[in-house]
Amino acid sequence: MFKFGLVITILIYLSFAAIPCRAAGSDSDSRLEDLNLEELMDVEVVSPSRRKQSLENIAGSYTILTEEDIRRSGAKSIPEALQTVPGVIVTRTDTDKWAIGIRGFKGVFNSKQLILIDNRPITSPYFAEVLWGTQGLPIEMVKQIEVIRGPWTSLWGAESFNGVINIITKHAKELEGLKSVTTVGSDGVSELLIGGSKISDNGNFAVYGKGGYEAGKNYTVFGHPEKGSRDWTTGTVGVRGDWENAFTDELSFQGAISHSKITEQSPPGNPFSADRDKNDVNGFAQFVWDRSTGVNSGIQFRSSYSRTIVTLQDLEGNLNTFDGELVYSGVQTGAHLITAGAGGRYFWEEFEQGKFVSVRNANFSRFDVSSFLQDRITLIEDELFLTLGMKLDYVEDGEVSPQPTARLLYTKDKQEYWLALSYANRYPSDWVHQGHYDVMYNGYRYFLDSTADLENEELTSVEAGYRRIFDDDLKIDLSVFFNNYDQMVTMSFDPSTRTASPVSSLEGITYGSEFALDWQALEWLILRPSVSVTLQDFPSVPGDGPGFSPPLNSPVYSYKLQAIAALSDSLELDLFSSYLNSLDDRDLSTGFDLSARLEWKASDKISLELIGSGLLNGVNDANYVITEPAVSMRLTWDF
Template identity: 30%
Template sequence: MPRHPKHIMLAIVLAGLPGLAGASDELMDLSLEELADIQVLSVSRKAQRLSDTAAAVTVLTSEDIRRSGARSVPEALRLVPGVQVAQVGAGRWAVSVRGFNSRFATKLLVQVDGRSVYSPMFSGVFWNALNLMMEDVERIEVVRGPGASLWGANAVNGVINIVTRKAAATTGTLVRASIDDRGNPELAVRQGAELAGGAAFRVYAQSINRAPFETEGGATSRDEQSGWRSGFRLDSDSSGTDRWMLSGDVYRQRSPEVLSMGALGAIYVPLDFEGAHLLVERSWVTSMGESTLRGYVDYADMASDAFAHATVYSADLDFQHRLPVLGAHEWIWGLGLRHQSVSADSATPVFAFGQSEVRMQTFSAFAQDEVELVARRLRLTVGARLEARNTTTPKFQPTVRLMWTPSDRDSIWTHWSRAARTPSYGDLHASAVVGTQAYPPFPLVTVISQANAELEPESLTAIELGYRRQFDRGSAEAVLFRHRYSHLIGSTFGGVRMPGVLPTVPDMRLQRVNGGSAVTEGLELSAEMAVTRGLKLGAAYTLMRTCYESTGDAVFDAGNAGVADRNADHWFSLTARADLPGRQALDAQIRHVGALSGQPAPGVDAYTVLDLRYGRRIGRHAELSLSVTNALDERYTAYRSDIFPSDYAYDRRRVVLTGRWTF
């Protein structure tokens, strides 16, 4: 592509700015009071104002998500400081908070309406199976830093809580149709209605049809995404003191990828995902306080007929009770019980499972007290969670938070926390071929990552200092953090075996053990400002370093260096949302990510991406939008897949035309 279109793209952004004085009637600027009243649930398991939270929190509203043009949750998360989002391929993502980025980030808890989608299979989230209907997302709350004292093991580096809209907010009919520049169409339909007694329901269905990425040489990477998802939600009348909600989803999706096995060649793996869940929640208020009981069952299946098959069944019951305020104290406590069954089998020596079926039971209990030391100025929060699982030793996970609000506009907080990450089924029982290499005197050996059923939980001790300032038309936040990890799982040399998986090639075993220690330190800055009635600007910047302590084990230390090299040391984003005359809107987002050092050739260089979205309302019931991703360059690569090794995939410039109609 010639260089001059870059200037054209920038001119489009700048051209819209002079006409902002005539912005549309949908005001983009919020008052100080409106900004301070944004509600957050994820920090204290209760609704509280964002300005009152003693944690590094970002809330993406439904308007933020719509104006970003995001078609998936990871795309929306690119707006959040401290969150590293790298697209591995079409539908494949590496998403983490405060380091340790991975295809399946093991230290990040992700929930949808309180239902955990963190898989015990490989510890992490199968993002390509989480294709939510984005119009139904009310907000995404991102808590950076440990949340284990309330949410349990695996809420180590952060918690992402996706909150969907109540059924009463989605009555009527919505139809969304889109097509990209490669001719891939998608369709979504939603129908909602009010019922007798103030209840409401909605049902929806949507298709998934995403084009494949490209290889370094320009050929297709053969990882196109196709499938469908359907679900419902039923809510009682929300005006009473006794409320309930019932929701469910079912999905099926094909997400193929090509595994790169070194000298063994490339292996095409047609992965099929399917799943379903049913969630019920009831909350009620009495003279003894507010109580919530939530339960869900979940089924998830991942299959490749010629290679392997894994199924996870989950059942979870969670109760919490918030007592009435007693003097300066506000108590909340709860109990949890979770049962998970994981079964797996392999049809190829590339994968091997030490136990074909494992049942995991987890019991948990937590308590937290918020103490107002000085009225409206100084508040102390002390809490802890005890979690016991039948596969590992029990873990006690405490936290202490102190928040000082010297004025109605300023908040300063600090906290100390401990958290644990429990080993996954894959860590404990799955062995896998991860490639081949020369190993003298052998010209070639097969490298196998070996399971270890004796692994113990990884541990984190974290400290954080933050400052938040509210302005008349915006806010700013600065956070310093230091995370110290111990008992990290890594691999050490486990010997050479003959004959190996391939009889003519010996095996070199890498044994997983708890032996690593590391420190991550960083600075997170963010700001948002409504400059005029029709122009809103935002910025986010993260600076971070990861440092492993040397163990003296060359194999172990090399593996740790590989983990550290998967994380950029800085990244930032700039956003502009402009309302234009004639019910038009222009949105721009610039993202810059530093290089990933030490990656295999050709590597991941630093890259800067400009995303644009133009929208226009047509009457009261229709909207058209045109989104351009990666407007400045032909293509780039952001990550090389780990866990399931594959070659670099390159994202080309993409154009998507979307129409939404409501009736």
């Protein structure tokens, strides 16, 4: 703990050493009906540079869901909103559980992408996954979601193995007034209240609270009917305060506490569920100081503390994380945009051992530190850019892991060509090293005996892409990728002792492409079709065996189409359809899905939505099928 306190003290001292000067720039309007496609390129994005910048001149594959995109998707949760993103597969595996994968891989314990809220990692450092059921962030609080596909290791390190999802919440000044959102439907009810006000000429404060209930989902799993967990009750309260002056500084504080209670009765495929009542709690507090020192230049200090009380079958854990980071970016000698940073994370866990699930150490702690440096070099003004970067990750009692990236971008006449080469070297999660539990393999029960003798997982990635704006009504985005994985953790099964062990023996390749089109087909109609193809070849994956976010090991074809229609000034109709085909040696997972949203704006302050999801009982990866469609009515009232 002393080491972490020393790092934070140094970071705070360095942040005060920054020299202020007048800032330039303003926030962009995120409402799509007010923007043509060229103006959309001016929407600010945070993730690719770790500071606000335009969407243009990014040498990578990305999708930005604005506040308007999220609203018109009809999503009632963040995983539901992510379903519309090309290259992202979202599986609801139980009433309170989701599995999210980017460019392959699957599983609730999917450690292959980094997920953040306002740059705060919510991916558990111990389990290397996101406990979505306890996050509690209302979708109405989200300003935009940035999905960066592919590894951005020079900025985010090895945790961004397959991509980064950064969820940006609304500033307190955007929450002024009182808002009520009431949802009633076939799957449950919820109520959200948001209140915000000015507390000074430069300061704003907001509070929110949400409560909800879902009766539970029924599933078909590999062709068999199963009943999911029942009676899911959730509650969240949160606060946010923001202060900014006209020159340099922005200060932000936010915090929330969420509670989740459910009677678990999970379908097969969720090995850490039991027939019992489960109570989980999640809370966090975060402070951010952002100082602008010029156009595209500045320094930011962020620190947060989070605490989660979670149950996995009969194992109860108390998970604590304290982290801090300092990030600087600035233009040097006119041709170099330097981004650099350092940070540390200390986490400690306390477990009550279960009979069926346990861990090697009931009291566990670890301290991680990292630093990075990235230079975006202008080779030809306004046309050719080279980005070189390196991040160094250090895990306590481990080795320093380098994470280099090189990216090349050429842009001219509303066209962009980009090429990227990345390498990632990641320490397997402590859950892999520490966990003890039963797994099913070929119809038999095996006991998982964890070991600490594992190698770091490695990824070498090559990506390329092309973007073009043909006119104000049409934009295309194409990317291709090739990933080579080595020393990935999988399970080895011993039939003689009926034990399973984690081993660093999985290697293979993933390659594919993503194509997305944004087309203003008519004055009142926007069409967004996308196609994603991912092919994987991992010869050493145990057949029918569980694993640690195992690859699908089969071609996966995903087709999505979103239609956004303004029928009149007060009436909107939005449709989202998808088709997924996953073919391997064992089974064929093929199916359509359809969601629909109809909104009537009774006035500037009152709107009523009718939302339907799962209308075609779509099939997704892992062969989970929710058997009943859901229909909801959502009333939004701005007082």
